[in-house]
Amino acid sequence: MILSAKRKKRVLLIADVGTRANGYYHVGDEAMLYQNYLLYRQAADFDQTLLSWTISHDYLDVDERPSFQLRAGEAGLAQAGALLAQIERRRRLAFPPLPAELKEYVEIMREQDLIHIIGGGNLNSLYPRGLCTRALVLLLADALHKPVLVTGQTIGPFNQPGHQALARRALDLAKIITVRDPSFSEKTLKALGVHKPQIRVGLDDAFFLEPAAPDAIEPFWLPDAGSESRLRVGVSIHTAENAALQTRVARALEQLARHFPIQVYFIPHHLVNNDQKFDVPFMRGIAAQIPAEIPCRVITRRDLIENAEPVKERLVKGLTAAMDVVLATRYHALVFALSSGVPALALNHSEYTRIKNLGLLEILFAERAADYAVSIDELEVEALAGKLRQLLAQRATIRAALRDQRAVHAGESQLNLALAKSLLQLPRAA
Numbered sequence: 001m002i003l004s005a006k007r008k009k010r011v012l013l014i015a016d017v018g019t020r021a022n023g024y025y026h027v028g029d030e031a032m033l034y035q036n037y038l039l040y041r042q043a044a045d046f047d048q049t050l051l052s053w054t055i056s057h058d059y060l061d062v063d064e065r066p067s068f069q070l071r072a073g074e075a076g077l078a079q080a081g082a083l084l085a086q087i088e089r090r091r092r093l094a095f096p097p098l099p100a101e102l103k104e105y106v107e108i109m110r111e112q113d114l115i116h117i118i119g120g121g122n123l124n125s126l127y128p129r130g131l132c133t134r135a136l137v138l139l140l141a142d143a144l145h146k147p148v149l150v151t152g153q154t155i156g157p158f159n160q161p162g163h164q165a166l167a168r169r170a171l172d173l174a175k176i177i178t179v180r181d182p183s184f185s186e187k188t189l190k191a192l193g194v195h196k197p198q199i200r201v202g203l204d205d206a207f208f209l210e211p212a213a214p215d216a217i218e219p220f221w222l223p224d225a226g227s228e229s230r231l232r233v234g235v236s237i238h239t240a241e242n243a244a245l246q247t248r249v250a251r252a253l254e255q256l257a258r259h260f261p262i263q264v265y266f267i268p269h270h271l272v273n274n275d276q277k278f279d280v281p282f283m284r285g286i287a288a289q290i291p292a293e294i295p296c297r298v299i300t301r302r303d304l305i306e307n308a309e310p311v312k313e314r315l316v317k318g319l320t321a322a323m324d325v326v327l328a329t330r331y332h333a334l335v336f337a338l339s340s341g342v343p344a345l346a347l348n349h350s351e352y353t354r355i356k357n358l359g360l361l362e363i364l365f366a367e368r369a370a371d372y373a374v375s376i377d378e379l380e381v382e383a384l385a386g387k388l389r390q391l392l393a394q395r396a397t398i399r400a401a402l403r404d405q406r407a408v409h410a411g412e413s414q415l416n417l418a419l420a421k422s423l424l425q426l427p428r429a430a
Helices: 027-043 073-090 100-110 128-143 161-171 184-192 214-220 243-256 279-287 301-305 312-321 331-339 351-372 381-393 395-408 410-424
Strands: 009-014 046-052 063-066 114-117 120-123 148-155 176-179 198-201 231-236 262-266 296-298 325-328 344-348 373-375
Touching: 009 027, 027 046, 027 120, 027 312, 027 331, 027 410, 073 128, 100 128, 114 128, 114 410, 120 128, 128 148, 128 161, 148 161, 148 184, 148 351, 148 410, 161 184, 176 184, 176 410, 184 198, 184 351, 214 312, 231 243, 231 279, 231 312, 231 331, 243 262, 243 279, 243 381, 262 279, 279 296, 301 312, 312 331, 325 331, 325 381, 331 344, 331 351, 331 395, 344 351, 344 381, 351 373, 351 395, 373 381, 381 395, 395 410
Parallel strands: 009 046, 009 114, 046 063, 114 148, 120 148, 148 176, 176 198, 231 262, 231 325, 262 296, 325 344, 344 373
Antiparallel strands: none
16 A cells, blocks of 8 residues: 655745845845744745745745735725725635636635735734735635734734724734734734734744854954954944934944944845945945944945845844844844844834834833833934943843843744644644
C-alpha cells in the first residue's frame, strides 16, 4: 500500500508590502510580513501564498501574487462600496457569483486553509483604501468559509460613520484579532460593537524580528567618527514639510554633543528610488544644520539596496540595535530600538502616532510610558536635548529593564503561529 504524504496547510498572507513603481519600500510593513513568514516557514507544515503590491520577494519561499487594487480616492471608495454590497448580498450562497475583477483574487482565496491579515495601521479613517481592501478580504473569506486571523493591528481612529459601520461589519467576521496597544484598540472594537472574534493584546508582529548580522552592518559605520567612545545616536524622523522641526532637532543634537561625544546616524523607514521623497530628504535637512564637528551620516535607499543582505528590514533593525539612543517619529524605529534594548524617545506628530507609540510604551514601561514620548507640538530644543541626555545617562538601567521585558514577553514570539494552528486545529509544538 502506498501512503500519500500529508498535505501541508495553505496560508494566505495579506500585507501592505512590495516595491512599487517608484521604488517605494516600507520597512515596518515588510518587517511584520517577514517575521510572520519565518514563523510559518520554521513550522514546516505550511505552504505560503503572499499577496503584495508587486512581485518583489524572490528571496522568500512563497507563491507571490499581485494583490487586488482598489482605485484611489473617492472613485476607490465608490468601487469598494459597490463590491462590498454585492458580496454582502450573495455571501450566504455556496458559490457566490462575484464581480469579474475579483474572480482571480477569489480563486486564490478558495485554495487556502487560512487567511492571515498581517498588521499595520490601515484599519482606520486615515487610510480608507486599506480599510476597504481589508473589508473585502473579510467578506470574501466569510463567503468562502475561510477562517481569518488578523494580527498586530492598531484599530481606529474612525472619524466617519461609514468607516465605523464598515469596520464593525468586517472585523466581526474575523476569528481572532490581536492588537498592539493595551487600551485604545480594545476600546475601539468594543465601541464599534465587534464582539465575535477573540481579542488578544500583544506586541507588534516585528518585535521579535532578528537583526542582520554585525558584518552586514559594518559598511554603514562612519570611517571618520573619531574616538570609539563616541555614542551612536539614531534618528528616524519624518513629518513631511516641517522646517521648524528639522531645526529644533539639529539644535537639540548640537546641545547633546556638549555633554556627550556623539555621532549621528539617520536611519530611514520609507524609501523611494531616488530618495527625493519621505524620510531621506527630510533627515538630510536636519543633517545639513548640524555642526561639522559632529560626525553624522544619512543612510539612503541605495546604501540599503546595495548591501548583500536581502532582507532590508533586518539591516534597518541591525543598525537601530547598534545605537546608544534612538529618536523617532517612525513607529517601527521605536519597535526596533526597544526590542533591541536601546533607549528611545518617541516623537508623536499626530493622534494616531500617539496611540501607536504609547501603546508599545505602555506594554514595556507601564505607568512610566509617558516618560519616553513627547509631542512635536510641545517640543522645545532644551527639553528635547534634556530628554536625550537623560536617556543616555540612564542607558545601562534602561537596557537592563528592556532585557527583562523581552524575557517576560519571550513566549509571544510564537503567538501568531500558535493562533494559526488553533484555528486549523493543528497540534502545537511541545
